[in-house]
Amino acid sequence: MGKRVGMEVAIASAEAAALCKFDVAAVYPITPQSHVAEHLSDIVHEGRVDASFITVESEHSALSAAIGAAGTGARVVTATSSQGLLYMSEVLPIASAMRLPIVMIIANRAVSGPINIWNDHSDIMPMRDTGWISFFADNGQEVVDMTIQAFKVGEDRRVMLPVNVNMDGFQLTHMVEPIIMPEQEEVDRFLPAYVPYAALHPDDIVSMGTLGMPEIYAEAQKSKDVALVNSIKVVKEVWKDWEKQFGRKYEPIQSYRTEDADIALLTMGSMGETAEIAVDELREQGVKVGLLKIKLWRPFPFDELKKAIKGIKVLVVTDRAISFGGPGGPVFSEIRSALYDQPKRPKVVNYIIGLGGRDVTVEGFMDMVRRAAKGKLSERYEIYGVRG
């Protein structure tokens, strides 16, 4: 059993990658991911992991170099945030199309403009359709666990896809949290050596990234979709293995006090912990409220969502990004669409919260629940606490 330590979460994420003994890291620094970049290079320069650290000149090159290295069969980690993730966007779907199990730690941050280094989810949301598996962590422990799980899921022959682990910038990256760091031999037992399906080597020649004409392009896209959809089985299996070995349970959608709830909040990322406190306080006041936390964003856990909302009459979906001119926040529109064909479905309302590092308090969540319960949300969505 690993020791409980106090550690900054960004550093802990790099330590988790180190426990997975990556071969190559290609990282470009960006706030608030920079401590991940620094600590990964520290690990390599101190010789704690035998790996190459590539000090790339951009995020575009970070993921490109990651693709090249993963193409040779190396275990590869990268990390980014915000503008960096957007700068990578050209390369993101290529990594998944090539079925390279790169792991990317993302310190979620608002995108420009105006330029803002603080946390929201407007970086990852536009990238959701690039064919990556997406985990969302609530706290430092989950960041560590999910980083290790990500390698196992991505490298599984039934999956072979890149995985990103999302942690909220500053709210998580720069917090010192109590974290149980797994021991090396525990991780060795959990994570088998990576055996690539194909690798760039003259002993077994392959062409990777070939041209797909209209006759084959749709099939190539379908195969990626099928792989991503089916990966949920492996994610759940790996999370079961994790629970068995480490005792910490992971589910695509984690329910909190929803048993007899009429109303439920839904969050992704670090706000889940604040929302838990709000649920506790409201429960004390006799409000039958619960909380759903999405941990697996891609592949989207449709069945788990349908189970999780049983009995709930009002679902308060919080988003940390805007789909400008669209139907509401991206999480909201997906959830409402996912529930459309359910015979009994809750009323789904949408608050967009915490943009660009705006604080959302316990009181704020309580207020959202109270107002939603009264059916007071007239617009399709509301940017909570916004002026003007």
Place this chain on the structure above:
Amino acid sequence: MNTAMKNPKSIIENFEIYAPKLVSKEEFFVGGHRACQGCGEALAIRLMCKALGKDTVITNATGCMEVISSLYPTTAWKLPWIHAAFPNSAAVGSGVEAGLTALRRKGKVADRRIKSVAIGGDGGTMDIGFQALSGAMERGHDMLYVCFDNEAYMNTGIQRSSGTPFLAATTTAPAGKKIPGNQVWKKNLAEIMVAHNLPYVATATPSYPIDFMNKVKKARQVKGPSYIHCFVACPTGWRSTSETCIKMGRLALETGIFPLYEVEDGKYRLTVEVPEKRRPVQDYLKGQGRFRHLTPDQIRVIQERVDIEWEALMIKVKHSKSRESLRAPRGV
């Protein structure tokens, strides 16, 4: 990474001169691909692969060569080959090098040197891939980058790039009544690579195949970053006839428009002699439709520029010194 420069003297000492009879019959870039008739680039790649040999991984930028050689489910490559996107072949190639180096060090792949070679056209190298190229070269990866420069975005339909020569007509710099073609001088990327203090930089063309292959072999030996700027005719884009593909490279040399030289640790050397009295640039320009609108005055301006550049190069050839000591020592 960072195996670069371990043995700085390795280039010349380990190098064997290539001669026609030593050219391998083995092909690594095979027929059946879809290049145009008279494509200088496809020929150059075939020669490059012969010189590189089998222990090579190719990273290909998006462009003609990727399109004509990798139409799924076919491939013209008998070498491990990867294509990711347009601007990033240098970055992907640097990752290939880092991956192979780490896996070899950790005993996960056979213990022998595999050379990472990244390639791209002039657009993919000099324009959109410029940053990735500079980064990969600056970081000292043990890799070779070869730019196949046919002086415009041929794959997308002959649009101007920073490799397009002065006054050449392209589809985005047409020879109009008011503006007669491309309005600026060609970027000299080989010089920019020299400024990266690379151990080996060379210019080449498949019109001098043995010279080109020698340079590829030499660059392969370098334990560190190296760069070859390969000038290739594109009959389709140049509006020239396909049988003049080889002739165009020769005329480019004989006029001094594209001299063939190599730079070893800063020391310039002409590798193919240019006639004492260089041919007039007109001889090169006249066979190409992209220059057919040029007036005698405009040709004179081009001639003057070529003369100045030639003189500048000769000064470097005469006075440059090997500055091996300028190579930064690069880690482990």
